[in-house]
Amino acid sequence: MNIMINKILTLVSIILGLPFVWIGILHFQDPAWFEPIVPELIGFPRFWVYASGVFEIVLGLGLMFSRTREISGYGTALMLIVLYAANFNMWINDIAIGGSKFGTNWHIMRAVIQVLLISICIWIGRTSSKQYGSTFEYLNQIKLR
Numbered sequence: 001m002n003i004m005i006n007k008i009l010t011l012v013s014i015i016l017g018l019p020f021v022w023i024g025i026l027h028f029q030d031p032a033w034f035e036p037i038v039p040e041l042i043g044f045p046r047f048w049v050y051a052s053g054v055f056e057i058v059l060g061l062g063l064m065f066s067r068t069r070e071i072s073g074y075g076t077a078l079m080l081i082v083l084y085a086a087n088f089n090m091w092i093n094d095i096a097i098g099g100s101k102f103g104t105n106w107h108i109m110r111a112v113i114q115v116l117l118i119s120i121c122i123w124i125g126r127t128s129s130k131q132y133g134s135t136f137e138y139l140n141q142i143k144l145r
Contacts, residue, residue: 009127013063013073016120020060020076027053037090037097055079063124073125077118084114 027034031049038045059079062072091107
């Protein structure tokens with residue numbers, strides 16, 4: 001793989017992974033801040049805040065290490081798709097978070113950023129599998145032994 005792409009991949013993965021770890025930690029430090037946007041349909045907001053915090057920490061860390069980058073890239077993309085339900089809930093029900101409500105333009109920008117983040121995570125997963133070999137193939141080999 002091109003050395004420049006490898007450096008960009010590593011840099012992007014770390015730059016993206018660190019905020020996920022930080023935000024995941026915040027889910028445990030101040031869960032009440034995140035609870036209002038958990039959709040009522042699924043209930044148990046504290047549980048979902050903690051669960052999403054665990055995923056954000058684990059996947060954020062996984063993005064920063066080459067051996068786990070592929071699976072973490074795809075996992076983070078999936079997590080961002082699932083967690084958008086909370087952002088969409090905040091938008092359609094005009095829910096305040098941290099004492100602030102946001103207008104339609106902010107929510108549209110948030111959705112665009114979410115799509116961009118998902119795309120970057122998929123790129124990380126694909127590029128990592130080309131660089132290091134697929135994690136999925138590696139796990140399959142271990143299982144076959």
